[in-house]
Amino acid sequence: MADTSGGGLAPAPVPSGASLSPPSNSELDFCAENEFVTIVPAVRLPRMNLVTGTIGPLHPQRETLVPLWLALMLKRAGRARIRPPEWLTEDALRLYLKAEIASSAFSPLPFRYLEISQLILQAAPDDVPGATKIRALIEDLRGRRAAKIRRGVASVVSTDVLISLSNMSAIEVNELRPQLLQALHVVNSLEKSSRVADDAG
Amino acid sequence: MEEHISPDYYDLDDILAEQERVTCQVRLRLRSSDLHLIGLGEPVDRKTKQFEIPFWLAQGLESKMVVTTNVPRAFGPRAGAALKADPVGADLRTVEGGGSGQYFRLGQKIATLCVLHVTLLPFCHVARSRAPDAIRLLLSRKQDYALGEMLHEAYTSRLSHVLHTAHRAMARDVSTDLERLDACEREVFRLAYWAASMSSHWRKSAGVSGLNRLTASTLSREVGGAAAAAAKRNLPGDSSFRAADTRDPAGDASGAASLTGYETAASLALAVTSTTQKKARFG
DSSP states (O other), rough: OOOOOTTTSSSOOOTOOOOOOOOOOOHHHHHTTTTTTEEEEEEEESOOTTTTTOOOBBOOOOOOEHHHHHHHHHTTOOOOEEOOOSSHHHHHHHHHHHHHHSSSSSSOOOTHHHHHHHHHHOOOOGSSHHHHHHHHHHHHHHHHHHHHHHHHHHHHHSOOOOOOTOOOOOHHHHHHHHHHHHHHHHHHHHHHHHHHHHHHH | OOOOOOTTTHHHHHHHHHTTTEEEEEESSOOOHHHHTTTOOOOOOOOTTTEEEEEEHHHHHHHHHSEEEOOOGGHHHHHHHHHOOOOOOOOOSSSTTTTTHHHHHHHHHHHHHHHHHHHGGGHHHHHHHHHHHHHHHHHHHHHHHHHHHHHHHHOOOOOOOHHHHHHHTTTSSSHHHTTOOOOHHHHOOOHHHHHHHHHHHHHHHHHHGGSSSHHHHHHHHHHHHHHHHHHTTTTOOOHHHHHHHHHHHHHHGGGGSSOOHHHHHHHHHHHHHHHHHHHHHHH
C-alpha cells in the first residue's frame, strides 16, 4: 500500500541506507484497525462471515466485540458508541505512567497503543471520558518511552548486554529501526577488525 | 594473485576515505626510477626510506610486501587517549590524517590492514630472509591491535550523543554539533532524524485530517459514500457496489464470505446508508 500519510504537506524522503522497507506508520494504522474493541451499536446487523472471521450479529444497545475498522465506520455514521479499552482511561494511564517512571523497563501497554488511542480519540472523542487529559497522558508516556529507547540503543551497542525490547510498541520499533540497524552495522565492521586482531595474536 | 573487487569499490565514501595519504616505509631495495611508476615522483628519504602515498595504493603495495604502512598520528595511541578522555568533544572531521571526515571508515581499514600484515608475515619470504626485522615489526604491530578496539569504544561512547543530537534537532539548531560528527555518525544522525520526523508527521496528520490516512475505515467511508451517492441518484455505480445494492442489504452481509474486507466494508456502509434512507422514507 502506498504511503499516503504525506498527504501533500511534506513528501517522505526514503533513506538510501535502509535496504529493507519496514512498514510505514500509516500501514501500522491499517494493521491496528484489525484489533478488537467493544461497541454499543444502535443498529441491527446480521452475522457477517468474513475472510478474517465472523463478526456480529449486532443488536441495538448490546455490547459487542468488533474490529476497530468496523467500530470507527459505525461511529462515523453515528450508528454506534465505542467503549474505550480499559487501558485507555485516565486512571489506568496514570498507573502506566507511574510504572514507566519507576522502572527502567517498558510498562506493559498494548503493542498498538499509539495507533489505537489515536484512531479512537480522533473519531470518537465524545466516547472517551477526559479525552484531553488522556491525550496529554499518552503524549507524556510516549516521550518518556522514547527517551528510554535512546538510552537503550547506546547501551545495546556498547556492551554485549541486550536491552529488553518487550512491551515496546509498533510505532516505537518503527522509529528505532533505521538508526539502530545502521549503528549496529558500523559497530559490527569495527568489531570484526578488532576480533581478527585477537585471532592473529 | 586473485584480485577481487570489494562491494565498496564504487562507494564514494570509501573512495574519499582511501584518498587520505599515509606514510610508508619501503621494505625492498627500491631504485628511484621505481617510484616514478607510482606516479608521484616524490623524493624518498634515503635514510628512513619513507614516503607518502594515498591509502589505496599503500594497501595494494602492502599486500605485495613492498611497503610497510605507518599508522597515521590521527589513529595513534595519543589520539586514542584524547578520544577516550573526551569522546563527545573530539572533532572528527578536521583531525589531521583522519580520512577527511571518514575517520571510522579509514580507521577500520587501517586496523584491518595491520592485522592482515601480521598474519601474512610468517609466510613471506622477505620476512624469512630477514628474521630479526620481521620480529621487530611484529612487536611494533602488536600495539596496533588496540586500534580496532579503540575505534569501537569511541564510536559507541559517541553514539548516544549522536542520537540525542538527532532528537534535539527536531526543536532547535544543532549545526555546531553536527560539525564534529564523522560520516558514519552523520548517517546515523540522518536516519534517526528521518524516523523521528516521520513519526511526528504521523502524529500531526491524525490531528489535522483523518482523510490523509488511508485505512480500512476511511477507505470504506470514501468508497461507501460514493456508492451510496450513486445509488441515491439511481446511477450505475461500480459493479461490486451495484451487486450489493440490488440485493437485500440485510441479507447480503451474511453471504459476504467471498468479499474482501474493503468490499464488505463498502457494502456495509451502503447497508447503513440505505437503512437510514428507508427510515427517512417511512418515518
